Amino acid sequence: MKRVMFFAAVLVAAASCGGKGSSSDQSASGAVSQAGGNAPAAASGPTGNAVVSGVINFNGTAPANPTIDMSQEAACKGKYTGAPHDPQYVVNGGKLGNVFVYVKSGLPAGAKYDPPSTDVEIDQQGCLYHPRVFGIMVGQKLLIKNGDPVLHNIKAVPAKNRGFNISQPSEGMKTERTFSTEEVMVPLQCNVHSWMSAHVGVLSHPFFAVSDSTGAFKISGLPPGTYTIEAWHEKLGTQQTTVTVGAGETKTADFTFGTKA
Amino acid sequence: MLFIGIALMMRVPAAHAQQQNAAGKKVYDKWCSGCHGDTGAGDGVASKVMLPHPRDFTKGVYKIRTTASGEIPTDANIHHIVEVGMPGTAMPEWKSRLTQQEIHDVVAYVKSFSQFFASTQAKDITIGKAPSSNIDDGRATFRKLECFKCHGQQGRGDGTSAPTLKDDYGAPIRAADLNESWKFRGGNTVEEIYARLRTGLDGTPMPSFSDAIENKLITEEQLWHVAQYVRSLAPADSPQVREVVRSALVTKLPTTPDDSGWNAVERFWVPLVGQIIAKPRWFAPTVDGIWVQSVHDGRRVAIKLSWDDPSKSPNPQWNEWLGRVSTAMSDADGPISTQQSFDRLVVEFPKAISDDAEHPYFLGGTSKKPAYAWRWTSEPDQVQEGDLAGLGHFTASSGTAQVTHAARYVDGQWQLVLSRALAVSDTTRAPRFAAGRAIPIGFFAADGSNGEDDVRGSVSTWYAIYLDVPTPTRVFVMPIATVLFTAGLGFLLVTRAQRRERWLDQSHLEGEEK
Numbered sequence: 094m095k096r097v098m099f100f101a102a103v104l105v106a107a108a109s110c111g112g113k114g115s116s117s118d119q120s121a122s123g124a125v126s127q128a129g130g131n132a133p134a135a136a137s138g139p140t141g142n143a144v145v146s147g148v149i150n151f152n153g154t155a156p157a158n159p160t161i162d163m164s165q166e167a168a169c170k171g172k173y174t175g176a177p178h179d180p181q182y183v184v185n186g187g188k189l190g191n192v193f194v195y196v197k198s199g200l201p202a203g204a205k206y207d208p209p210s211t212d213v214e215i216d217q218q219g220c221l222y223h224p225r226v227f228g229i230m231v232g233q234k235l236l237i238k239n240g241d242p243v244l245h246n247i248k249a250v251p252a253k254n255r256g257f258n259i260s261q262p263s264e265g266m267k268t269e270r271t272f273s274t275e276e277v278m279v280p281l282q283c284n285v286h287s288w289m290s291a292h293v294g295v296l297s298h299p300f301f302a303v304s305d306s307t308g309a310f311k312i313s314g315l316p317p318g319t320y321t322i323e324a325w326h327e328k329l330g331t332q333q334t335t336v337t338v339g340a341g342e343t344k345t346a347d348f349t350f351g352t353k354a
Numbered sequence: 355m356l357f358i359g360i361a362l363m364m365r366v367p368a369a370h371a372q373q374q375n376a377a378g379k380k381v382y383d384k385w386c387s388g389c390h391g392d393t394g395a396g397d398g399v400a401s402k403v404m405l406p407h408p409r410d411f412t413k414g415v416y417k418i419r420t421t422a423s424g425e426i427p428t429d430a431n432i433h434h435i436v437e438v439g440m441p442g443t444a445m446p447e448w449k450s451r452l453t454q455q456e457i458h459d460v461v462a463y464v465k466s467f468s469q470f471f472a473s474t475q476a477k478d479i480t481i482g483k484a485p486s487s488n489i490d491d492g493r494a495t496f497r498k499l500e501c502f503k504c505h506g507q508q509g510r511g512d513g514t515s516a517p518t519l520k521d522d523y524g525a526p527i528r529a530a531d532l533n534e535s536w537k538f539r540g541g542n543t544v545e546e547i548y549a550r551l552r553t554g555l556d557g558t559p560m561p562s563f564s565d566a567i568e569n570k571l572i573t574e575e576q577l578w579h580v581a582q583y584v585r586s587l588a589p590a591d592s593p594q595v596r597e598v599v600r601s602a603l604v605t606k607l608p609t610t611p612d613d614s615g616w617n618a619v620e621r622f623w624v625p626l627v628g629q630i631i632a633k634p635r636w637f638a639p640t641v642d643g644i645w646v647q648s649v650h651d652g653r654r655v656a657i658k659l660s661w662d663d664p665s666k667s668p669n670p671q672w673n674e675w676l677g678r679v680s681t682a683m684s685d686a687d688g689p690i691s692t693q694q695s696f697d698r699l700v701v702e703f704p705k706a707i708s709d710d711a712e713h714p715y716f717l718g719g720t721s722k723k724p725a726y727a728w729r730w731t732s733e734p735d736q737v738q739e740g741d742l743a744g745l746g747h748f749t750a751s752s753g754t755a756q757v758t759h760a761a762r763y764v765d766g767q768w769q770l771v772l773s774r775a776l777a778v779s780d781t782t783r784a785p786r787f788a789a790g791r792a793i794p795i796g797f798f799a800a801d802g803s804n805g806e807d808d809v810r811g812s813v814s815t816w817y818a819i820y821l822d823v824p825t826p827t828r829v830f831v832m833p834i835a836t837v838l839f840t841a842g843l844g845f846l847l848v849t850r851a852q853r854r855e856r857w858l859d860q861s862h863l864e865g866e867e868k
Binding site for chain 1: 514522554566
C-alpha cells in the first residue's frame with residue numbers, strides 16, 4: 094500500500110512539474126555563465142526585477158594550471174593541439190572565471206521555487222567536464238552527456254544529497270539525475286580519469302550565476318531585499334558580501350580573490 | 355528521477371523504532387563500535403589501520419545493495435552483510451555469534467545513524483535470472499564496456515586507472531582482482547556479480563551499468579554474460595588451503611615461468627596476511643596469497659611462485675597511490691615511506707631439516723635461530739640466499755648463490771621460478787633437501803608501491819614441501835621375483851610331494867608283496 098501511494102505521489106509531482114515548467118517566462122534569472130548555466134526557473138516564489146551584478150577580480154599571479162597526462166586516452170588527447178591543462182584557474186586580465194555566485198540568504202522565509210522544466214547539461218568532452226562549475230535547482234534535471242568515445246564514470250560525491258555513480262562507456266550516452274536538497278557545492282568526479290573534476294551548486298531558488306571568462310556575473314529577477322551574496326571558487330574558497338536592492342534596482346557586488354602571499 | 359525529491363516529503367513511520375534502537379545499540383556498542391565508532395562515523399579505535407576503512411554509517415552510503423546507484427540499501431541488504439561479512443575486509447560474519455533478532459535490532463540501529471533512512475525508501479531493482487552461459491560474449495562486452503581500464507586486461511586490478519582510485523573517504527581503493535572472486539565483497543555467485551554490475555558499489559569508483567542498458571548500449575543479457583565471464587576468471591571453487599605442497603618427480607625441470615612444463619603441475623594456494631606482529635606492523639598488504647608449484651628431478655628442485663600484484667614496482671604511475679596509502683594508514687609504528695621501493699619475495703626454510711627439530715620463528719627466524727632464506731627483489735631483478743635473523747635482518751651468504759631464478763611480470767602478476775640443487779656442499783650454510791621428507795617452507799611478500807618493505811608486507815605461516823621419492827628399480831623387480839620364487843617353491847613342493855607319494859605307494863605295494 095505504501096509503495097502504491099509512493100508511486101502516485103511521484104506521478105502527481107511529475108505531472109505538475111512538467112506543467113509549470115513550460116509556462117515560465119525568461120525573466121526569473123538572467124545568469125551569465127560560461128557554458129550551459131542555469132535555465133530560467135518557473136518562479137512560484139517571490140521574484141522581482143532587481144539585479145545584483147559584478148565582477149570577480151583576481152589579485153596576483155594565478156598558479157599555473159596543471160598539465161594533464163592524457164597519454165592513456167588518445168581519443169581525448171587528440172582533441173587538444175597542445176598539452177591539455179586542468180583549468181582550475183580561469184584568469185584573464187585580472188578577472189576570475191568559474192566562480193559560483195549565489196544568494197546565500199535574505200529571501201523571504203518559506204519562499205519556495207519550483208525547478209524549471211529545462212535540463213542543465215554537463216558534457217564530458219576531451220576528458221574534461223563542460224561546464225566545470227555550474228548551478229542547478231533542487232529537482233531540476235541534470236543531463237549528463239558523454240561526448241568522448243571512451244569510458245567515463247560520473248560520480249557525485251555530495252554531503253547532503255544522495256550521490257550516484259554511473260558508467261558511460263560510449264560516446265553519445267545520456268543520463269539524467271536530480272538532487273533533492275540544497276548543497277553548495279556537490280563535487281563530480283570521474284574515477285577512470287582522476288583529473289576530471291566539476292562542481293555543481295544545488296539551490297532551492299534560481300538566484301545564482303557563474304562568472305564568465307571576463308569575471309562578470311549577473312543575478313537578476315530578485316525581489317527587493319537585503320541579501321548575503323556568496324562567491325565560491327574551487328581552489329580559493331568563499332567570500333561573502335551583503336547587498337540591499339530596491340525594486341528594479343541594479344547593485345554591484347564585486348569580489349576580489351587572490352593567491353596567498 | 356524525482357524519487358529523491360518526492361521521497362523527502364514521505365516519512366516512514368517510526369513506530370517502535372526507539373525500542374529497537376535500544377536493543378540494537380546494545381549489540382552495536384558491544385560488537386561494532388570498535389571499528390565503526392560510537393557515533394557510527396566509521397572512526398572506531400581500529401579504523402586507522404584498516405583499508406578499506408570501516409563504513410561511515412552517518413553517510414548512509416552502502417556498497418552492497420540491490421537498489422539503484424545512489425539509493426539507500428534495503429534492510430535485507432544490510433542484514434545479509436552483517437550475517438555473512440565482507441570477504442577481503444576486516445568485516446567478519448556475525449551469524450554464528452548473533453541471533454537473527456540481534457542482527458535485526460542492530461540493522462535498525464545502524465540505519466538510525468543516517469537521516470536518509472527516515473526520508474527515503476529503499477526499492478529493489480529487478481535482477482531477473484541468468485541466461486545460459488556465454489563467456490565469449492561476456493569477454494567481448496567486458497572489453498566494450500572498458501572494464502579493463504580499472505580491472506586490467508586479465509582482471510587482476512592492474513588497469514591504467516587503478517593507481518588513481520580512491521573511495522569516498524579519500525582512501526586508496528583497489529580495483530577488485532577478478533581472479534580472486536572469493537574476496538568479492540558482495541559474494542561471488544554470478545547473480546551477486548550481476549547485481550553489483552547493475553547497482554555499482556556506492557562509495558567506491560565502481561559505477562552502475564544500468565544506464566548502459568537503458569541507453570541500449572548493451573542488453574541485460576550481455577551484462578549477465580559479463581558476470582559469467584568475470585566469474586570464470588577465478589577457480590570454480592575457492593582454493594582450499596593444504597599444508598603440504600607436493601613436488602612431483604619429472605625428467606626435465608622447467609626453468610622459466612612461461613615453460614609449458616608448469617601447465618601440468620598442480621597449484622597450491624598459500625594465503626598470506628598482513629604482518630601484524632613485528633613492528634612496524636602492516637594492516638593493508640597488497641599480496642594476499644601465492645600459488646605455489648614445484649617439481650624436482652632427483653638432483654634439483656624448482657619452485658614456481660605466482661602472486662597477483664597490480665604494480666611492477668617501482669613505477670612512477672603509482673606515486674599517487676602511495677601518497678594516499680601513507681595518508682590513509684596509521685604511522686603509529688613509524689613513518690610510511692613516500693618513496694616507492696621494489697617488490698620482494700622471501701622464501702624461508704629451517705637451516706637444517708630434520709623431523710624432530712623445531713622450526714625457526716615463522717617471522718624469518720630470530721638472531722639465535724636464523725632461517726635460511728632466498729630473497730628476491732624486482733629491482734634489481736636478483737635473488738640472494740643467506741641467513742634471516744628475523745624480518746628485515748637478512749644477511750646474504752658470501753660466495754656464489756646456489757639458488758637460481760627467473761622472474762616475469764605479466765598482466766598484474768609476478769611469476770618467479772626458483773631452483774636449487776638438492777645437495778649442498780656446506781650444510782652449515784644451507785640445508786640439504788631430501789626427497790621423502792617434508793621440508794618446512796614459509797613466505798613473505800612486499801609490494802614496493804604500497805609502502806611495503808622488508809618488514810611491512812604479508813606473511814604465511816610454515817607450510818611444507820614434499821619431494822616425491824624416486825621409485826627404485828627393485829620396486830618393479832621384486833614383485834615379479836617374488837611371484838616367480840613362490841611359484842618355483844610351490845612347484846618344487848608339489849613335485850616332491852608327488853614323488854614321495856609315488857615312492858610310498860611303491861613301498862607299500864612292495865611290502866604287501868613281501
